[in-house]
Amino acid sequence: MRFGGCVAIICVALMLSSCALSPAQPTVTATLAHKVSTPPPPSVTLTPFQAATPTAPSRSTPIVTETLAIFPSVTVFPSATPLPRKYVFPVQPAAVAQYSEGVTSHGYPAIDIFAPAGTEFVAVTRGTIEFVNYEDRWQPENDHPAFRSGLAVSLLGEDGWRYYGSHLSAIAEGIAPGVVVQAGQVLGYVGNSGNARNTPPHLHFGISRPTYAGDWVTRRGEIDPFPYLNGWLAGVDLTPQWP
Numbered sequence: 001m002r003f004g005g006c007v008a009i010i011c012v013a014l015m016l017s018s019c020a021l022s023p024a025q026p027t028v029t030a031t032l033a034h035k036v037s038t039p040p041p042p043s044v045t046l047t048p049f050q051a052a053t054p055t056a057p058s059r060s061t062p063i064v065t066e067t068l069a070i071f072p073s074v075t076v077f078p079s080a081t082p083l084p085r086k087y088v089f090p091v092q093p094a095a096v097a098q099y100s101e102g103v104t105s106h107g108y109p110a111i112d113i114f115a116p117a118g119t120e121f122v123a124v125t126r127g128t129i130e131f132v133n134y135e136d137r138w139q140p141e142n143d144h145p146a147f148r149s150g151l152a153v154s155l156l157g158e159d160g161w162r163y164y165g166s167h168l169s170a171i172a173e174g175i176a177p178g179v180v181v182q183a184g185q186v187l188g189y190v191g192n193s194g195n196a197r198n199t200p201p202h203l204h205f206g207i208s209r210p211t212y213a214g215d216w217v218t219r220r221g222e223i224d225p226f227p228y229l230n231g232w233l234a235g236v237d238l239t240p241q242w243p
């Protein structure tokens with residue numbers, strides 16, 4: 001018994017030193033757990049082993065991060081080959097677009113993206129066309145809020161969000177409810193239809209949750225598009241988040 005006990009102590013001690021040298025070996029850990037199930041001598045404690053393990057490996061390669069907030073510094077790690085983007089800025093070419101934070105000017109979350117009439121309004125992400133307003137039925141006399149959009153397209157993205165663009169001058173050929181579109185596909189063209197008749201051409205852009213057809217209060221915009229427009233413009237695939 002005495003001799004066996006000594007062997008056990010030596011074995012555990014050897015294993016402890018072995019563990020300290022290579023803490024990542026799972027088999028050593030399992031054996032140790034089995035051995036200490038019998039009452040260990042006071043000289044053998046787990047403290048040195050536990051103290052040896054938490055040493056974190058040093059990193060020589062910097063970690064590349066994408067900063068979400070208002071994108072003061074967005075670091076994009078370049079891919080080996082160009083990959084299709086999941087999100088695209090809704091007005092193309094984006095270089096002609098001008099916009100600013102739009103919550104205060106609208107009274108609800110939405111942004112007017114100003115661009116020359118006829119500039120392309122494209123799908124920000126892959127999805128299905130939900131509805132299309134093909135004709136401008138707005139009349140200044142009654143100013144019916146459901147018709148203020150003029151020509152408009154609503155896209156239900158595969159990400160679950162609805163993307164809405166209005167005041168268009170024309171709807172792109174083939175765009176109709178139920179049609180599946182890819183990110184970057186042309187949906188229509190910037191204009192000033194609806195109650196934008198007397199304002200410079202722009203795309204009213206709103207992001208909202210899907211609701212029933214005709215819910216113009218929701219579709220005009222529920223969450224602030226500003227940080228997402230900034231991200232997509234910078235080439236970062238940002239999926240909208242509920243605030």
Ligand SMILES: [Zn+2]
Binds near residue numbers: 111112203204
């Ligand atoms: Zn607007």
